[in-house]
Amino acid sequence: MPQYEKADIERRMNGAVEALKSDLSGLRTGRANTSLLDPVVCEVYGAMMPISQVATVSAPEARMLSVQVWDKSNVSAVEKGISKANLGLNPMTDGQTIRLPMPDLNEERRKELAKIAGEYGEKAKIAIRNVRRDANESLKGDEKKKEISEDDRKRLETQVQDLTDKYVEETDAAVEKKIQEILTQ
Incomplete structure (x- = not known):
């Protein structure tokens, strides 16, 4: 029985994005939250x-x-x-x-918060890439055990990469939105 499950990979990647959004919500902008x-x-x-x-x-x-x-x-x-x-x-x-x-944010603090937001985003992307790596290793293992063909592995790896790209894009968008919020409020 193959180990690859698209729903599980999506759940784990989405979990990384949700954790990022939670971390970003804790970053203080000028407004009370x-x-x-x-x-x-x-x-x-x-x-x-x-x-x-x-x-x-x-x-x-x-x-x-x-x-x-x-x-x-x-x-x-x-x-x-x-x-x-x-x-x-x-x-x-x-x-x-x-x-x-809520004290006013000075320019230095805004830049510092923007940098922290970027670091949070990088951690989320690392988590997403780790899920991709696990999935690809699982696919290679399935191919070795002759549970899937080489063509199936390549096709599924492409699907995993597409999911990875989608969630990395979502991560970048969330971080960019937060940085704009920090720098303008």
Whole structure:
């Protein structure tokens, strides 16, 4: 039975693109975006937890995030987690609410964020190429075992390359869009 499955290859390549989009959404532009705090964790109840499990994050204004902590005893832990995340945010606590005004981005920071976006894109492309390599090795193995012919292998490798090109293009488009957003907002 041949190892090659187009649906699995597409799923894995699409997973790399989705992970990239998730990473890019965490890059801060000038606007408040609740996904900015997705990677932030804080130590509560003796464990490291994402903020989303101890508070509600909202964007009441274009340049302000609001974190409504559910348990009053966790406010300082959440504030500490936000500070440790190095997001360039200055938490202001008011009771159980932590306000996070979005500072203006200077030119240097914009270029730095654009470079990071490019690095994220490169990682996604490497992941996509690794899927291609695995698929091609699997096809060569199938051919060696006489499960598929050489012509079938070449035809399927072309399909794998087409999928690779499609997802690399999607990656480039997502990165380019984010870089434009970073440089213009």
